[in-house]
Amino acid sequence: MPAPESDLRSPEWFRSVVFYELPVRTFFDSNGDGIGDLPGVLEKLDYLVDLGVGAIWLLPFYKSPWRDDGYDISDHFTVDPRLGTIDDLDRLVEAAHGRGLRIIGDLVANHVSDEHPWFQEARKSRDSPKRSWFLWSDTGTEFSGARVIFPDYEKSNWTWDDVAGQYYFHRFFHWQPDLNYDTSAVRAEILNFARFWLGHGLDGFRCDAVPYLYKREGTTCAHLPEVHQFFQDLRGMMDAEFPGTVIVSEANGTIAETVAYFDRSHEFQMVMEFPLMPNLFLGFAERNPRRILDVLRATLPGVPTDCGWAYFLRNHDELSLERMSESERAVFFREMSLPSDARIHNGVRRRLAPLLGGDDQSVLMLTSLILALPGAPFLYYGDEIGMGDRVDLPDRDAVRTPMQWANDPSAGFSRAPPSSLTRPLVVEPAFAPSRRNVADEESQANSLLSRMRTVLRVRAAHATVFSSDRFEGVDVGDRPVLGFWRAGSEYQILCLYNFGAEPSTGQLELPGSLWASPVELVRGQGSTVSGRTFRFRLAPRGFAWTLFLTRRERGAPA
Numbered sequence: 001m002p003a004p005e006s007d008l009r010s011p012e013w014f015r016s017v018v019f020y021e022l023p024v025r026t027f028f029d030s031n032g033d034g035i036g037d038l039p040g041v042l043e044k045l046d047y048l049v050d051l052g053v054g055a056i057w058l059l060p061f062y063k064s065p066w067r068d069d070g071y072d073i074s075d076h077f078t079v080d081p082r083l084g085t086i087d088d089l090d091r092l093v094e095a096a097h098g099r100g101l102r103i104i105g106d107l108v109a110n111h112v113s114d115e116h117p118w119f120q121e122a123r124k125s126r127d128s129p130k131r132s133w134f135l136w137s138d139t140g141t142e143f144s145g146a147r148v149i150f151p152d153y154e155k156s157n158w159t160w161d162d163v164a165g166q167y168y169f170h171r172f173f174h175w176q177p178d179l180n181y182d183t184s185a186v187r188a189e190i191l192n193f194a195r196f197w198l199g200h201g202l203d204g205f206r207c208d209a210v211p212y213l214y215k216r217e218g219t220t221c222a223h224l225p226e227v228h229q230f231f232q233d234l235r236g237m238m239d240a241e242f243p244g245t246v247i248v249s250e251a252n253g254t255i256a257e258t259v260a261y262f263d264r265s266h267e268f269q270m271v272m273e274f275p276l277m278p279n280l281f282l283g284f285a286e287r288n289p290r291r292i293l294d295v296l297r298a299t300l301p302g303v304p305t306d307c308g309w310a311y312f313l314r315n316h317d318e319l320s321l322e323r324m325s326e327s328e329r330a331v332f333f334r335e336m337s338l339p340s341d342a343r344i345h346n347g348v349r350r351r352l353a354p355l356l357g358g359d360d361q362s363v364l365m366l367t368s369l370i371l372a373l374p375g376a377p378f379l380y381y382g383d384e385i386g387m388g389d390r391v392d393l394p395d396r397d398a399v400r401t402p403m404q405w406a407n408d409p410s411a412g413f414s415r416a417p418p419s420s421l422t423r424p425l426v427v428e429p430a431f432a433p434s435r436r437n438v439a440d441e442e443s444q445a446n447s448l449l450s451r452m453r454t455v456l457r458v459r460a461a462h463a464t465v466f467s468s469d470r471f472e473g474v475d476v477g478d479r480p481v482l483g484f485w486r487a488g489s490e491y492q493i494l495c496l497y498n499f500g501a502e503p504s505t506g507q508l509e510l511p512g513s514l515w516a517s518p519v520e521l522v523r524g525q526g527s528t529v530s531g532r533t534f535r536f537r538l539a540p541r542g543f544a545w546t547l548f549l550t551r552r553e554r555g556a557p558a
C-alpha cells in the first residue's frame, strides 16, 4: 500500500508528509550481530507505511568511529561497514520509493572526525595541501565570541595537537575538527558529498549544525551571511542537478535568525521550528497554551508559500533549553519532575513519554498538535509507542536505545542476546519492552500506537488542508485551550487542545462562511451546535479535530 498523499512527483511533496527520524544503528538488526543495519530498516518499511509516515530521515550512516554516533565522519563516500553497504542503501532507497516513501539523509557539513584522512593529512605539516581545510592557531585564543556548545565535555573550542604543533578549532567535541569554509576546495567537496548520496537516490538532507560553518572575529560565529550563501549554493546545485530534492535546516536561534534560513525560498525548504519547541513543553508545564499561539502568530507569517516549518517534539539530541529564561526553566523543571541526571549541556536528555509523565494522552495531544500545524511534522522513532530512556547511559545515548519491536529479551530488535546489543535496552518498568513494544501495541485498539495511527490516518486523509498555509488562531476565552482553524477550499478544520489537567468546556461563534454542521474527525468528549454557537468538551489533555463545510454562494454543497 503506497504511503497516503505522498506524491513523489510533486516538487512540494514535503509539505504534505510526516517525517520519521530513525537511527540505522538502533532501529532493527537483520543479521543478528546486535547492531541495527540498512537491510533492517528495509524490513521495517511496511511498519512505517502502516504508521502513516511519508518520509524517513536517516541519521548519519557514513563511515565513522562513532564517538558522536556518526556525526564524526571518517569517510563521506561510504556506508559504515557495521550498518551495511552502498548496495544495501540503494536497495533501501528503491524499496522506500516503491512504497511511496521519501528518504532523506543527514548532511554533516561543519566538521569531520579527527580520524578522517583529510585531518590526518592536514596535521602532518604546515605545508600539507589539506592544512587550510581546517582552522589552526598558535595561541588558541581566536573567535572567543563563539560559545562552547557541549560545555559538559569541552572547556574551549580550541585543542592543542602535538602532531600539528598548533591548536585546531572545533565547535563540538575535540575529536570533531571544524572544516574551514574559507577554503574553496572544502566547499566543493561538501557539495560533492551531497551530490554523491543524491546520486544514490536520497531525496534530500537534514543539514546538521547549520549556523556554525563560518567563523569571524568579533562575532558569535553563528548565523553569519556567508553561511546563508553556502546553503544557497547547495540548494542551487540541488535544484539544478536533482530537482525535487529538499534541505531541512538544523539551526537553533531566535525567530529572526531561523526565519532567515528560508531566505525568500532561495535557501532551505524546511527549517526546524526551534523557537516553538520549548514553548510547547512550557505551555504543557504551565497548563496554559497562550504562549504557543503567540509564537505561532510570530513565526508563521515569515514562511514563504513554497516552504514550511519542520516541527518536532523530541529528537536524538537533548531537548534544548537555550531559549528559555531562568524563570521559565524553573517552571519547566518543577512541573516536569525531572531527575537531576537528566540534565545535559544546555538541555534535558529524556524521551517524550517520560517527559510527559508516561501519560499516553499527553503524548498524543502534543503529537497531534504538531501534526495539525502548517509545515512538516517530524516524529522520533519509538515515541509512537511511548518508549522511555536511560539517563544512566552517557551523554545523549540516553534517548538512543534500541527500538522495542516485541516483548522478548532483546526487544525484537535483534537475535543477539541483550548483552551483545549495540546499546542497552530501556529497563524502567513503565517503559521497558515488556510494557512498550510494537507487537503488543499493534494488537490493542486503545494503545498509544493504535491511536497514533488513527490520528496520522486522519491527517493524511485531509493532507490538502493540513498542508495549506492557512492558519487562524481562535479566541476561546480564559481557558487552558489552544484553538485554531485550518482552512482548505471546500472545508475548514477546527483544532482544539486542552492543556489543562481537568476537563474543559467552551464555546465559539462559527463564522458565517461555514455550515453549522460539524463532522468530528477526532472526537473530543462531545460537541453541540445551537444556532451558530459551537460548544465543545475536552478531556484533560484531550483534543478534537472538527470539520465544517464551507458555504457556497448558492445552495448547499454538493
Ligand code: BGC
Pocket (backbone or CB within 6 Å): 068, 071, 072, 108, 172, 208, 209, 250, 316, 317
Ligand atoms: C547533531 C548532534 C551532534 C552535533 C555535532 C548536532 O546538531 O544533531 O547529534 O552531536 O550536531 O555534529
